[in-house]
Amino acid sequence: MIRLKIDNTEVDVSDGQTILDAATKAGIHIPTMCHRDRVEHYSSCMVCMVKDNRRDSYMPSCSALAQEGMEIDASGEDVLFLRKKAVELLLSEHRAECEAPCRVVCPAGYNIPAMNRLLIAGETEKAIELAREEIITPEVVCVECPGYCENACRRRKVDQPISIRNIYLFVSQIINKYKASSESVNQDVNASVEQKKIKNTNPLKKRFSSRIGKLDEIEFKEWLKECTGSGKRIREIADFRSAGIEAANCMHCDCRAAGNCKLRAVAEEFGIKDPTGKLVNAPIQKKININTGLIFENAKCIKCGLCVRVCEDSNDEPALCFIHRGFISIISEPLTTKFDDILKTQTDKCIEVCPTGALSRFKKSFK
Numbered sequence: 001m002i003r004l005k006i007d008n009t010e011v012d013v014s015d016g017q018t019i020l021d022a023a024t025k026a027g028i029h030i031p032t033m034c035h036r037d038r039v040e041h042y043s044s045c046m047v048c049m050v051k052d053n054r055r056d057s058y059m060p061s062c063s064a065l066a067q068e069g070m071e072i073d074a075s076g077e078d079v080l081f082l083r084k085k086a087v088e089l090l091l092s093e094h095r096a097e098c099e100a101p102c103r104v105v106c107p108a109g110y111n112i113p114a115m116n117r118l119l120i121a122g123e124t125e126k127a128i129e130l131a132r133e134e135i136i137t138p139e140v141v142c143v144e145c146p147g148y149c150e151n152a153c154r155r156r157k158v159d160q161p162i163s164i165r166n167i168y169l170f171v172s173q174i175i176n177k178y179k180a181s182s183e184s185v186n187q188d189v190n191a192s193v194e195q196k197k198i199k200n201t202n203p204l205k206k207r208f209s210s211r212i213g214k215l216d217e218i219e220f221k222e223w224l225k226e227c228t229g230s231g232k233r234i235r236e237i238a239d240f241r242s243a244g245i246e247a248a249n250c251m252h253c254d255c256r257a258a259g260n261c262k263l264r265a266v267a268e269e270f271g272i273k274d275p276t277g278k279l280v281n282a283p284i285q286k287k288i289n290i291n292t293g294l295i296f297e298n299a300k301c302i303k304c305g306l307c308v309r310v311c312e313d314s315n316d317e318p319a320l321c322f323i324h325r326g327f328i329s330i331i332s333e334p335l336t337t338k339f340d341d342i343l344k345t346q347t348d349k350c351i352e353v354c355p356t357g358a359l360s361r362f363k364k365s366f367k
Contacts, residue, residue, distance in 0.1 A: 001013070001014060001015075002014070002015060002017075002066050002067065002068050003068060003069070004019075004022060004066050004067065004068065004069065004070035004071070004072060005070065005071045005072065006019070006022055006023050006026050006028055006050075006072040006074050007026075007028055007072070007073065007074050007075055009026045009028065011023075011025050011026040013025060013066050016065065017065070017066050018041070018061060018062060018063060018064060018065055018066060019050055019059070019061040019064050019065070019066050019070070019072055020032065020035065020048060020061040020062045021066070022066045022072075023050075023061060023072075023074055028074050028075070030048050030050065030061050030074055031047050031048060031083065031266045031269060032045075032047060032048045032062055032262075033045035033047045033048075033090070033262055033263065033266065033302065033304055033355050034047075034062070034302075034304035034305065034306060034355075035048065035062035036306055036310075036353050039306060039309050039310050039353065040309050040312070041062055041063040042063070042305055042309060043060035043062060043063045044303065044304055044305055045086060045090060045302065045304055046060055046082070046083075046086040047083055047086045047087060047090075047266060048060050048061045048062045048083075049061070049079060049082045049083055049086065050064075050072050050073060050074045050079055051072065051073040051074075051076060051078060051079050052070060052071070052072060053071040053072070053073055054069070054070065054071050058078075058079070058082060061074070080270075083270065084270045084272065087263075087266055087267055087270055087272055088272060088275070090263060090302045091263070091267060091272065091274055091275055092275055092277075092278060092279045093278065093279050093281065093302070094263065094274075094278075094299070094300065094302065094356075095278050095280070095284055095299040096255060096284070096297055096299035096300040096358075097253060097254065097255060098254075098255050098258050098261070098264060099254055099255070099258060100112065100113045100252075100253040100254035101152040101153070101154065101253060102149040102150075102152050102153050102162075102164060102253075103149070103254065104152070105148040105149060105151070105152045106141075106145075106148060106149050107141055107145060107148065108134070108135075108141040109134075110134050110135075110141070110149075110168065111130065111134065112149060112164055112168075113250065113252055113253070113254040114130060114254075115127060115130055115131070115167070115168070115171070115247075116162065116167075116247035116250040116252075117247075117250075117252070118130060119167070119240065119243045119244040119247040120228060120229075120244055120247050120248050120250070122240070122244060124240045127171060127240075128171065128174055128175055131168070131171045131172065131174075131175050132175050135172055135175065139172070140168050140169060140171075140172035142164075142165045142168045142169055142172070143169070145165065147164075147165050149161075149164045149165065150162070150163075150164050150165060154220075154223065154251050154253055155227075155249055155250065155251055157220070158224065159233065160233060160235075162246060162247065162249055162250050163233075163234065163235050163236075163237060163246050166235065166236060166237045167237050167243050167246065167247065169237070170237040170238070170239075170243060171243070222284075222285055222286040222287070223251045223252075223253065223286060224251060225286065225288045226250075226251055226252045226286070226288065226295070226362065227248065227249050227250065227251060228248045228362075229245055229246075229248025229249050230245075230248075231249070232245055233246065233249065234246040255300060255356075255357045256357050256360040257354075257356060257357025257360065258357070260357075261355070261356050261357055262355035262356065263302060263355060263356045264356075281327055281328045281330075282298055282328070282330050284297075284298070284299040285297070285298050285299070287333075287339045288339075288362055289339055289340050289342065289343070289347070290340055291340050291341070291344065292343060292344060292347040293347070293361045293362040294342075294343055294347045294350075294351070294359065294360075294361065294362070295359070295360045295361065295362045296320075296331075296339070296358060296359055297357075297358050297360075298330055298331065298332075298358065299358075300356050300357055300358035301330070301331050301356065301358040302355070302356055302358075303322075303329065303330065303331060304355060305322065305331070306353040306354065306355065307319075307320045307331065307350040307353060307354055307359060308320050308321055308322060308331065310346075310349055310350060310353050311343070311346050311349065311350065314346060316345075317342070317343065317344050317345060317346070318333065318334050318337040318341060318342045318343075319342055319343055319346065319350075320332065320333065320342065320343070320350065321333075321334055323335060331358075347361070348361075
């Protein structure tokens, strides 16, 4: 066994374990981005930096092995400063949006993209439940709203915006029937209204939210690939089928990992705001594998390499890899392979290890 100190706490670990392993055993939190249990260590993000007090040097805790007698500083001012700088560097290249424009401008912050995806998949009960969680006032905010969401909808550049307002008005009618059938639910809603009145301010505007700005013509076409419907547009929403058909024209400008993004969580942990100026080393791009449903958005990728390393042992099918060198290196399909031909059996494995939502799954609409 090896004994070391982390923040003056003694901990014993086995030979071959890392400083991060020791900190975890001691109950000391060290943030990570490029680390994943059971995936080969390869330090790239430097978010897990610690200081070896005896040597007066810094090292990434996810790959540095624990050694006898070490005295590690995992929460000192200098350590936190380096971690913060590492996160800021990651954000400087992170050009994707955390929230869709329609949701950001919504006075109530309704999760419009999530609602659209549920309607597209025909998951009506989940759509109703989402609406019940978000619509905390007696009337849906859309009744009095002039339609800020539709004005911000990128789909309007193609033909017309998604009928967001009418979709929500329809769903609100459904949940009102649920409320009317339960007096206790009405009482709960009325009580919550007193506590959480909408004042035409969306909390998302104050949260961490990347903005990619305007898309050029090529980038815009990539976003259109996620419109899964036939192109039929329905303005008046009369039932869940018409709502699903209309929602299938959504471009899905949000991040599917907005509620489970490690980069966002670490940035909020350090109180870091998204920088306005971004480093540009690759075009914003969205790739969809029509065979597996894999979606890859390089603007959300932090080049941690987890998706590459998790498939390194596979020789049966092409996988994601690094291409180019230095500052312009990016994650991509191999140069000699089409994106539709990669990860035929390991798509879910790659999505699961991605820390930012750069990899996600595309769902086709119901008929």
